[in-house]
Amino acid sequence: MPESTAAARPSTTSPADPDRQLTTQGRERKQQLVDCAAQLFTERGFAETRIKDIVDAAGVAKGLFYWYFENKEALFAEVAADIRLRLRKHQASAIDPEADPLRQIRQGAQASVQFMAENAHFFSLLEVETGAVTEESRRKGTAQHISDVRTIILRGQDAGVIVDEEPDLLALAVVGTVGYYSHYHRTGRTNVGIEDLSRFVARSVVKVLAADDAAAAAALVE
Template sequence: MPAETAAGPTRPLTARGEATLRRLLDAAEAEFGERGFHAASVSSITARAKVSQGTFYIYFPSKEAIFSALVDQIGHALRKHMALAVAEDTDPLLAQRDGLEAFLDFVQRHPGLYRIVQECQFVDEPAFRTYYERLAEGLSRSLQRDVGPGGLTPGDAQVRAWAIMGIGHFLGLRYGLWQKTRPRKAVMDEVMSFIGHGIAAKTSGARR
């Protein structure tokens, strides 16, 4: 039998139960991503997952519950994907580039990402905020860690994290969602020039 948890889906105690939960979440991602929260239904999710509606309710009490759990799961998967992409980077700017490219790769692998996360603002606003806040927390920690000689200049890591996330968000929107492609190298070179140097002209002896 599954085991009850304080938050999130009811966690199964067997490999078979874990596989069923995985199928339900995968089906929910496809269904919500293609049809949106309001058009999707428990019956359409269970049909995709090839399980009964009775089985669904063992793991989730409602459509809203699986939607919120899905947003949490997507956020966790995205953070893990990005962390693995930068794990061996020693150059701070290379790590930022690899992190952005990992995000854009994730967008291509999960075409429903934008629709699901944006709808979450109206279905479960705390989960919506948590999705972004956890991304920002991880990024700000890495930015703060890399401050120092040969690394990054001192500054507000939280502000920088949200700014970089904004860049990634709209790159994903333009290229991953609308054009269904990855930005060319020249595009990423320009992005990293912006992140690394800004857009203000540098003059000799200029004061900040």
């Protein structure tokens, strides 16, 4: 049976406090729990992964778990936040800060599809799991992605390279296209390789957003 996540914390540990400053060793130990949990969640699912399984995999005492996390739901939220941060870092590393906004969106979209393919197990977990914790994680991830894209779109509209339409809807179009094709790839419903697919998605969003043919052509130059 799945382990109850409502069990009280052991009295020998301090309550998990998100504002508490951790030492370098503490941050490393917490990240170790996050990494082990991510692997187990993707292999077994959220419900079937017990706290005992996580601490055993991390090689730490169960009491230490509650020093960092209130319960398994809090740990899952941390795992989801960690992968969102990794996605944003991957996008940032792929985007040329000197490029025009439309080209930046192309670079970011291509990097996003590649990252989601490399971490397909976790994104599949978010799709199939039900419950408040996974729903909140999905919503936060989507909202963050939309916000990031919207910021670039506004700059592109000011520069005249992105079409003058509602920026929220344009951002949703980008995020939706990335998410749809990523889902199609990880569920095995396309034989297109990830490099070719990511470039196709990137080209597609550029053509939707471009203010004119000249802007699209400039953004698509490799």
